[in-house]
Amino acid sequence: MSALLEIDAVTRRFGGLTAVDGFSGVVRRGERVGLIGPNGAGKTTLFNLISGFTPVSSGEIRFDARVMAGMKSFQIARLGVGRTFQNLRIFPNMTVFDNVSVGAIGAAGHSVWKALARNRSAAETVSAGTWAALERTGLTDLAGQLAANLSYGRRKYLEIARALALEPELLILDEPAAGLNDTETAELAGFVEGLNADGTTVLLVEHDMGFVMSLCQRVMVMASGRKIADGTPAEIGRDAQVLEAYLGTEEGT
Amino acid sequence: MSGELSKSFPRLAPLLALGALFVVAPLVLYASGSGYAFRVATTIGVFAILTVSANFITGTTGLLSLGHAAFYGVGAYTAALSATGFGWPFWVTLPFAGLVTALIGILLALPTMRLVSIHFAVATLGLGEIIHVTLLNWVDFTRGPMGIPAIPGIAIPGLFKASDVSNYFAVAVIAAITVFVIHRLTHSYYGNALRALREDDQCAETMGLDIVRLKIEVFAVSCFFAGVAGALWSHTTGYISPNDFRFNESILILAMIVVGGLGSIPGAIVGATLLLALPEVLRPIGDYRMIVVGSVMFLSILFLPRGIFGEVSALDLMRRQFGAAWRRDGRVGWR
């Protein structure tokens, strides 16, 4: 399998704090990879670096062999990186359909002239992409609802749908199972597996160990901004450093 | 039955609006027998163009612009100077004023496009003041506080002469075109991209939207129509001075779109009509009328958080604008 995402000695500092510290890692095409680590380890910061939300202090990130340095986050998105947020960031005053359409617009590009001319084919591309993403996430029936009126669980799928409408090669999910009950978590695991089977590479952060260990083929472990382990779930479960990192900061998770 | 009606209503609405604008309103104004009524209606029309364009940038896209009246002033002066200086007719000065205003708007706004929320608002306030001070002090060019008199009215030689009625119809036609263009932009996927900017521009960017380009486009379109409104004001009133384009006019425009409802085109028009017609209707009660107008604004914010037709609450938008200014994770000020 070829490398889709390559993270090469990436560091991000916030003033005196080094949130990500020389992190290196690879996500290969078609993989399901988990990223775990105690609170404040720098996982979300790493996701922000990958999606161009925050610039790197040093190091290099490559997507599909292209160096992403200097790219704005919309360019990275259009290359094929879709993401969700740890603290949900849906567009509350817009309908479910309109929320998801934003991803499709991002993929198709936007033009003020085409909007003025009522360009048919541009509108149809966006509409088709939006309905397809709604279909995949089971939100079709809720398309006309205001996003603010959705239940918490549905909102999580809404965020995923919006990212899927970008037709990303790589989907990065920041704590997708947080706040879901056991049934919902199991359902989500099946859903993510389905996405992956359809050809989307998945990188996800999650604190729910059962979820990560059963869903992911490979797990990277982060502590204090550094990568301390990288391997199959079974290997990670045996790793002494990982156990220490977890026992040292949290009780028994 | 009622379902059918509500389905056919959106198709009918433009026809009804055009009928009201070009048939009913002129007849009523004519029946009232005074040029004064036509002049009030003309002012409402000019402000409707201003509110619809301001609503496009503030209500739909969520960029709080506090300098709209200044761009309106740029258009007014461009039209007035080119009409009095070069003798250009209104159908040349109108688009010219729009283009000049859009260009100046883009040049001035370019450095502010990466400013976040409330910082953008403060920058537009500054831009507005710079423009006003320039109009006031560049005496050789603008005649400063003396203003520009004797701006020709709206007329086509051989066809019709300038009058209160010709002014009304010219403003009505341009207002209809403005609504048509802005409606096309907001009621399309392009409009969804703009609303996403309003809701959360950082997040919208990670969904693939080129937010700086979108902001510049919106600013250009909005300034274009503000400039056109200014040109109409010049030609319909015949005299302009820098005082017509001060900060308090920007606030008045903002109040109109908040009362009408942020993000709604009918709301912008109703807001302009309400806040301009009310003082006229209430003229008999003298100075108390401004208290009534103020109360309408106050009460509508209190009891109609989304205005009359809005898609987003004004207070909520404000809270988010201020909130983003000191969000812990935010690069404060600049992005």
Ligand SMILES: Nc1ncnc2c1ncn2[C@@H]1O[C@H](COP(=O)(O)OP(=O)(O)OP(=O)(O)O)[C@@H](O)[C@H]1O
């Ligand atoms: N914009 C920022 N400015 C300053 N410090 C930041 C910023 N973003 C993150 N940090 C700090 O960087 C460190 C890593 O945070 P991050 O959110 O990446 O952790 P995390 O692994 O996602 O944690 P959690 O599991 O709680 O989500 C924390 O100490 C955090 O306070």
Ligand SMILES: [Mg+2]
């Ligand atoms: Mg996190």
